[in-house]
Amino acid sequence: MTMHAVSAVSGELHDTEVPAPEPQAHDLLVRVEAVSVNPVDVKTLRAAHPDPRILGFDAAGTVVAVGPEVSRFTVGDAVYYCGDYTRPGANADLHAVDERLVGHKPASLSFAEAAAMPLTTLTAAEALFDHLGAGPSTTGTLLVVGASGGVGSILVQLARRLTGLRVIGTASRPESREWVAGLGAHEVVDHRDLGATVRAVAPDGVDAIISAYTDVPVLADLLRPWGHLVAIDGSHHDVGPLKPGSQTFHWEYVFARPAHRMPDMARQGDLLEQVSGELDAGRLRGTATRFIPGLTASGLREAYEAVGSGRMLGKLVVHR
Structure with a gap:
C-alpha cells in the first residue's frame, strides 16, 4: 500500500508516493488532517540533506489503526501530537506515532486549530x-x-x-x-x-x-x-x-524524551491531555493565526517561506 507524502530532498519539497507505514507495538496509525510548520521544519529543509526525508512535527488527525500494545486510544479517536524527530514526519496521508506522545484532540478546536498546538x-x-x-x-x-x-x-x-x-x-x-x-x-x-x-x-x-x-x-x-x-x-x-x-x-529540546526513549516519555501525552482540557474549558486559547489549504508540496512551500521569514505571529497550519 502506498500513500501521498511530501518529501524534502536537497532543500526542496516534492510530492511523492511512498509505502504507508506499518504501526509498531505502541504506535497509532493516524490519517493526517492538518500539520503546523515550525522553525525546526525550516531549519531541517535548509540543511539540504541529499536523502529524501518526510518532515512535519506537529499534527492532528484520526486514528485508523493501532499497534498490538496500544492501550489509550482506539480506531476513530481524534488526536493531536508532536511526534518524534528520529522517525518520518507527518507531511503525509498517514503517519505512525507512539501513543505515549499523543493526546486526544481538544473537542473545541478543529483539526487545523489543534495541529498548531502540540510542539x-x-x-x-x-x-x-x-x-x-x-x-x-x-x-x-x-x-x-x-x-x-x-x-x-x-x-x-x-x-x-x-x-x-x-x-x-x-x-x-x-x-x-x-x-x-x-x-x-x-x-x-x-x-x-x-x-x-x-x-x-x-x-x-x-x-x-x-x-x-x-x-x-x-x-x-x-x-x-x-x-x-x-x-x-x-x-x-x-x-x-x-x-x-x-x-x-x-x-529545552522537545524531542529529547522520544529520541532517547526516556522512561517518562508518556509525560508528553499527559501534558497534551491536560492542555486539551484547559482549551475545552476556555482557560487557554488556540494560537493558530494563519491557515493554508492543501497538504502538498506547493502548500508547504508557502508555509515554510512564511515561517522562515521570522515574522510569524502565533502559528501557521497547513490542512486538507
Whole structure:
C-alpha cells in the first residue's frame, strides 16, 4: 500500500508516493488532517540533506489503526501530537506515532486549530514545569523572549494560568505587542532594546528567562543571581557570563524524551491531555493565526517561506 507524502530532498519539497507505514507495538496509525510548520521544519529543509526525508512535527488527525500494545486510544479517536524527530514526519496521508506522545484532540478546536498546538505547547510546558519547576505557588518574575511566536504564545498563557509568576513578554511590532498583551502578559517590552526596556519594568532584574533568541551576555545581566535561563533556540552558547551570578543554563529540546526513549516519555501525552482540557474549558486559547489549504508540496512551500521569514505571529497550519 502506498500513500501521498511530501518529501524534502536537497532543500526542496516534492510530492511523492511512498509505502504507508506499518504501526509498531505502541504506535497509532493516524490519517493526517492538518500539520503546523515550525522553525525546526525550516531549519531541517535548509540543511539540504541529499536523502529524501518526510518532515512535519506537529499534527492532528484520526486514528485508523493501532499497534498490538496500544492501550489509550482506539480506531476513530481524534488526536493531536508532536511526534518524534528520529522517525518520518507527518507531511503525509498517514503517519505512525507512539501513543505515549499523543493526546486526544481538544473537542473545541478543529483539526487545523489543534495541529498548531502540540510542539509549542510541549516546549513551553517542559521549559516552565520541568526545567524551572514552576507551579501554582511559584512567584517571581519570568521574562519570555519572543513572546509573540509559537512557543511564546502558549507559554505566556500557561505561566499566567498555572503559576503565580509575573510575566514580561517581548515583542516589537504594534500587532505583536497587542497579541502578547491579549494573551495575558503583565508587561510587554521591545526586544530591540531588551536591556533598557526590561529594566524599565523590572529594575532589579528577573528570576527566570525562557528565550527563543538567546543572547547570553544580555540575558545574564538581566537575570538575578541564582536565576535560571532556558534556551529553546538551536545556537551554540558561551555560558561563561552566567558564572558570576551562579545562574543556571537549561537546554529545552522537545524531542529529547522520544529520541532517547526516556522512561517518562508518556509525560508528553499527559501534558497534551491536560492542555486539551484547559482549551475545552476556555482557560487557554488556540494560537493558530494563519491557515493554508492543501497538504502538498506547493502548500508547504508557502508555509515554510512564511515561517522562515521570522515574522510569524502565533502559528501557521497547513490542512486538507
